[in-house]
Amino acid sequence: MRRHLADVSTPSRLASPGEGLGMDELALAARNHGMPLEAMRHDVTPPGLHYVLTHYDIPHVPSETDWRLTVSGRVRRALNLSLERLRTHTAVTTRVTMECAGNGRAFLSPRPVSQPWLVEAVGTAEWTGVPLRVLLDEAGIASDAVDVVFTGADHGVERGVEQDYQRSLPLDVATGREPEVLVAYAMNGAPLPPQHGSPLRLVVPGWYGMAQVKWLRDITVADAPFNGFQQSVAYRIRETPEEAGTPVTRIAPRALLIPPGFPDFMSRTRVVSPGTVTLEGRAWSGGAPVTSVEVSTDNGVSWHTADLEPDHGHRWAWRRWSHIWSAAPGDHVLSARAHDEAGNTQPLEQPWNLGGFANNLVQQVPVICPDPAPTGRA
Amino acid sequence: MRRHLADVSTPSRLASPGEGLGMDELALAARNHGMPLEAMRHDVTPPGLHYVLTHYDIPHVPSETDWRLTVSGRVRRALNLSLERLRTHTAVTTRVTMECAGNGRAFLSPRPVSQPWLVEAVGTAEWTGVPLRVLLDEAGIASDAVDVVFTGADHGVERGVEQDYQRSLPLDVATGREPEVLVAYAMNGAPLPPQHGSPLRLVVPGWYGMAQVKWLRDITVADAPFNGFQQSVAYRIRETPEEAGTPVTRIAPRALLIPPGFPDFMSRTRVVSPGTVTLEGRAWSGGAPVTSVEVSTDNGVSWHTADLEPDHGHRWAWRRWSHIWSAAPGDHVLSARAHDEAGNTQPLEQPWNLGGFANNLVQQVPVICPDPAPTGRA
Numbered sequence: 017m018r019r020h021l022a023d024v025s026t027p028s029r030l031a032s033p034g035e036g037l038g039m040d041e042l043a044l045a046a047r048n049h050g051m052p053l054e055a056m057r058h059d060v061t062p063p064g065l066h067y068v069l070t071h072y073d074i075p076h077v078p079s080e081t082d083w084r085l086t087v088s089g090r091v092r093r094a095l096n097l098s099l100e101r102l103r104t105h106t107a108v109t110t111r112v113t114m115e116c117a118g119n120g121r122a123f124l125s126p127r128p129v130s131q132p133w134l135v136e137a138v139g140t141a142e143w144t145g146v147p148l149r150v151l152l153d154e155a156g157i158a159s160d161a162v163d164v165v166f167t168g169a170d171h172g173v174e175r176g177v178e179q180d181y182q183r184s185l186p187l188d189v190a191t192g193r194e195p196e197v198l199v200a201y202a203m204n205g206a207p208l209p210p211q212h213g214s215p216l217r218l219v220v221p222g223w224y225g226m227a228q229v230k231w232l233r234d235i236t237v238a239d240a241p242f243n244g245f246q247q248s249v250a251y252r253i254r255e256t257p258e259e260a261g262t263p264v265t266r267i268a269p270r271a272l273l274i275p276p277g278f279p280d281f282m283s284r285t286r287v288v289s290p291g292t293v294t295l296e297g298r299a300w301s302g303g304a305p306v307t308s309v310e311v312s313t314d315n316g317v318s319w320h321t322a323d324l325e326p327d328h329g330h331r332w333a334w335r336r337w338s339h340i341w342s343a344a345p346g347d348h349v350l351s352a353r354a355h356d357e358a359g360n361t362q363p364l365e366q367p368w369n370l371g372g373f374a375n376n377l378v379q380q381v382p383v384i385c386p387d388p389a390p391t392g393r394a
Numbered sequence: 395m396r397r398h399l400a401d402v403s404t405p406s407r408l409a410s411p412g413e414g415l416g417m418d419e420l421a422l423a424a425r426n427h428g429m430p431l432e433a434m435r436h437d438v439t440p441p442g443l444h445y446v447l448t449h450y451d452i453p454h455v456p457s458e459t460d461w462r463l464t465v466s467g468r469v470r471r472a473l474n475l476s477l478e479r480l481r482t483h484t485a486v487t488t489r490v491t492m493e494c495a496g497n498g499r500a501f502l503s504p505r506p507v508s509q510p511w512l513v514e515a516v517g518t519a520e521w522t523g524v525p526l527r528v529l530l531d532e533a534g535i536a537s538d539a540v541d542v543v544f545t546g547a548d549h550g551v552e553r554g555v556e557q558d559y560q561r562s563l564p565l566d567v568a569t570g571r572e573p574e575v576l577v578a579y580a581m582n583g584a585p586l587p588p589q590h591g592s593p594l595r596l597v598v599p600g601w602y603g604m605a606q607v608k609w610l611r612d613i614t615v616a617d618a619p620f621n622g623f624q625q626s627v628a629y630r631i632r633e634t635p636e637e638a639g640t641p642v643t644r645i646a647p648r649a650l651l652i653p654p655g656f657p658d659f660m661s662r663t664r665v666v667s668p669g670t671v672t673l674e675g676r677a678w679s680g681g682a683p684v685t686s687v688e689v690s691t692d693n694g695v696s697w698h699t700a701d702l703e704p705d706h707g708h709r710w711a712w713r714r715w716s717h718i719w720s721a722a723p724g725d726h727v728l729s730a731r732a733h734d735e736a737g738n739t740q741p742l743e744q745p746w747n748l749g750g751f752a753n754n755l756v757q758q759v760p761v762i763c764p765d766p767a768p769t770g771r772a
Contacts, residue, residue: 036414049427064442
């Protein structure tokens, strides 16, 4: 039998009711990783705890010195930039909360079979680099330009299509200041780690992770909308395969709790002692600043306004919130819900779509609060 | 209904035939993470790519300055050591390949339901600290001592037992030089990251991960064998729950390939062009030095001796190997197999046990090599 590229890809599919995760989903979960939620204690996520999603392989980059970023297409002057050259520009550092567009996917029913995220696909880092608009200015954008296409060095097959990872931004986003897009060469003050795009990546504050092209090697200014696989086929909000759908762009609001107390190893159920418990967590939204966070300790029946830390001036980073809870013996389900300035909030019913994108369904944290004196079962 | 600690734990169990992974296994897979196999290109695993397993939560350590390590029990002089004090001892740095005892568990049939590792639960780091025997010498071991017990700050429930994570080493291992056990405060020249035990952990070169107690806060010398949960209940090789079993100790030999070519996103199947392909990977064994590696490109039917890099003097770290393969169009399954000086090697049939420990079954990497001119299906 002759073998072709299309043979390596299975069609996209939904899991059957009650179908457990398959070895293909596990293979992705073992490679990629979320941020353990207790890491939300840190304003900036410590190295190694920030979520990572790699579509294909982490590319082999033997030498940063040899890396070149090209800027071409509808520009007056094509650029061919070394890292040394990029570092001669004034550096900008931005604190950004980044989240995978597929975060929450594994909770959906039916479950789209792909990277099976629960809610941990998030992290906050300080990214340092050159504003993209500075590089585009230097190249000189032609008057007929409409889209800017970014190409990474990661190479693979997806649904039968062999590709380098590519995404685009509309010209107004690429050259805008809210957010200001960065071509970043440092994360938390150190060179990018291999899994975060070493030596160069795009950072688009407020947008989901698919826009943040890693191992960035080319920027092409185009006079027509880009219709590559990751733009037109993947990362669309649609309910049926026939729909064109709408593109996945900015991060929907989300609040998450640091699960209180301590866990059971296998069930991850939390144990909390009766009495006063400070619940805390983080909240973010890519569309507009977070204005309030509500907390429920009775599985969403009643909601209480949490204390939100004062505006810290990092528009694109999560904000800390807290709420005092008086825990009584019994079973509880804890939740938090973010609201943003544009009036967006989180749903209590799953916002289902075929790709499992932007599922910001309210988190549920089951907690057992044991009796103070466990002398036997009632 | 009154609630008790035991209510949070489900009994240990085996998955039914064909049962997919459950949400409990996924919750562990989302928190913990393996090392993407392409990271075997690096002699020392870059930060964030080394595997991580946390039994409970990563403990909150507000200040390293306040951290104390106590050494007590059957000693002449109890110690209470700050990090500053530990750093006054001569520092030792050892390169160590560490592997989770549960690596390979998710391939077992039936599958023990726990952290569902494939083969990625491994990594290599340079650990810096004080030899444990130096601290035990300073404390003065009593003549009736037999076991040394290590307590971490991570706290949780496991099968109904509330516990701080605790493990022990026999006195001869704790004070030995092959391996030399370290109380480590640095990883790859930097302070330990939170998930790797900040500020202090045990490093037992050649042993599986369960021995490498993180967030180390107490060392107790005991005059009787320790029989805590992680020593007597978990981490035993047994086929039935009734058996006492044998303890999990040193790392069994394993060789892994860096999957060649490029992957399909979902199936992770590899695509390799016809022609000469350099296969490479790493091999290690905790029991004795690796002496040879064999490679098969026909699903284990025939085996070829790989080129093993010369002894680099890092006894406890993996060794690089390579093999030239002439890839012909068609389907292939690639494997590698390590042999060590003690005559141990890897099985071709699963070495099954109830906990899913030490499964060093030979890796299988399916590869599709397409026809050079894909003009249609035959």
